[in-house]
Amino acid sequence: MFLYNLTVLYLAAVLLKQLVKKHWQEGEDSFEPPVVSDNEKDIIRKMLLLALDDPHRKICTAIGMAVASIAMYDWPELWSDLLPFLLNLINNQTNLNGVHGAMKCLVLLSADLGDNMVPTLIPALFPSLLTIVSSPQIYDSYIRTKAFSIVYSCTSMLGAMSGVYNAETSSLVVPLLKPWMEQFSSILKIPVQSENPDDWSIKMEVLKCLNQFIQNFSSLIKSEFEVVLQPLWNTFVSSLRVYELASIEGTEDSYEGRYDSDGSEISLESFVIQLFELLLTIVGNSRLGKVVAANVKELVYYTIAFLQMTEQQTPVLLYHMPSCFPVYLNKE
Numbered sequence: 001m002f003l004y005n006l007t008v009l010y011l012a013a014v015l016l017k018q019l020v021k022k023h024w025q026e027g028e029d030s031f032e033p034p035v036v037s038d039n040e041k042d043i044i045r046k047m048l049l050l051a052l053d054d055p056h057r058k059i060c061t062a063i064g065m066a067v068a069s070i071a072m073y074d075w076p077e078l079w080s081d082l083l084p085f086l087l088n089l090i091n092n093q094t095n096l097n098g099v100h101g102a103m104k105c106l107v108l109l110s111a112d113l114g115d116n117m118v119p120t121l122i123p124a125l126f127p128s129l130l131t132i133v134s135s136p137q138i139y140d141s142y143i144r145t146k147a148f149s150i151v152y153s154c155t156s157m158l159g160a161m162s163g164v165y166n167a168e169t170s171s172l173v174v175p176l177l178k179p180w181m182e183q184f185s186s187i188l189k190i191p192v193q194s195e196n197p198d199d200w201s202i203k204m205e206v207l208k209c210l211n212q213f214i215q216n217f218s219s220l221i222k223s224e225f226e227v228v229l230q231p232l233w234n235t236f237v238s239s240l241r242v243y244e245l246a247s248i249e250g251t252e253d254s255y256e257g258r259y260d261s262d263g264s265e266i267s268l269e270s271f272v273i274q275l276f277e278l279l280l281t282i283v284g285n286s287r288l289g290k291v292v293a294a295n296v297k298e299l300v301y302y303t304i305a306f307l308q309m310t311e312q313q314t315p316v317l318l319y320h321m322p323s324c325f326p327v328y329l330n331k332e
């Protein structure tokens with residue numbers, strides 16, 4: 001691999017993705033002849049997996065995307081070793097590039113999951129994800145954040161299935177509740193950090209997961225909710241000071257309008273919006289809302305503080321001020 005120029009390698013991976021779209025599967029809308037032969041397909045699939053641990057993140061991403069685009073057609077029927085291979089990669093702590101590549105792939109696969117795959121994927125994958133999120137000394141916060149985003153995708157899918165397959169989804173969710181709520185708690189109990197989008201991103205994924213669990217499975221959540229409540233409150237209260245400094249006073253960076261390498265928004269604002277979305281879900285939940293009702297005074301107090309005008313809104317308001325307060329101005 002090191003013989004080739006990086007740009008060429010990257011373009012090759014991108015090109016491959018195009019090729020898959022046009023020539024992989026006959027009968028697809030995007031198909032154009034000729035079709036790739038079965039033999040070639042086999043070789044391409046094998047080579048891609050071997051390149052997933054490339055040390056260059058951009059290459060790794062491009063390879064991951066190519067794998068995911070093939071998986072759309074071939075997985076699981078024609079590519080039965082894909083999942084075992086990815087699991088092997090994410091479980092190998094001596095090969096962190098491989099963990100990175102496999103996570104990229106799994107993020108893409110889980111975002112586009114069929115309901116037939118979820119029952120196999122969750123028991124196979126979640127124990128490894130749990131190890132990843134609970135080992136910050138080994139895995140960086142990017143990888144841990146992506147692990148939570150895979151959990152979110154899978155639980156959303158489970159949630160969508162829960163209407164029809166209630167008993168099946170419940171039996172998948174119940175064993176997840178305790179260990180994952182504990183992980184949510186251990187991330188949320190650490191106060192929100194200033195000017196640290198990595199911290200906001202991982203907390204934001206945790207809030208999304210929690211929101212999904214509550215929206216779809218609140219009847220299964222019992223004592224686990226109390227475990228997460230205090231840490232969630234810590235996140236809420238500590239985020240106010242950070243929000244004031246960055247968005248209201250404008251003395252710190254709020255990473256407004258910025259995105260990570262996967263196109264996920266990393267601004268403080270997107271984190272705060274997610275936080276309020278979760279609070280709304282909790283307050284609107286007939287059972288869990290009661291737990292919060294005891295502390296409603298504090299909740300309102302902090303919520304009002306969040307409503308202060310942001311630095312960005314100030315010029316707009318000053319501009320409109322004369323028409324807002326005509327009487328006051330006339331007196332002057």
Ligand SMILES: *[C@@H]1O[C@H](CO)[C@@H](O)[C@H](O)[C@H]1NC(C)=O
Pocket residue numbers: 088092094095
């Ligand atoms: C883990 O990765 C290392 C380095 O790539 C490799 O030598 C080793 O065989 C891998 N272990 C397993 C169990 O796959």
Ligand SMILES: *[C@@H]1O[C@H](CO)[C@@H](O)[C@H](O)[C@H]1NC(C)=O
Pocket residue numbers: 159160162163212215216217
């Ligand atoms: C699951 O949650 C989604 C919102 O994320 C909601 O639209 C859907 O109705 C819920 N389904 C069930 C069965 O609770």
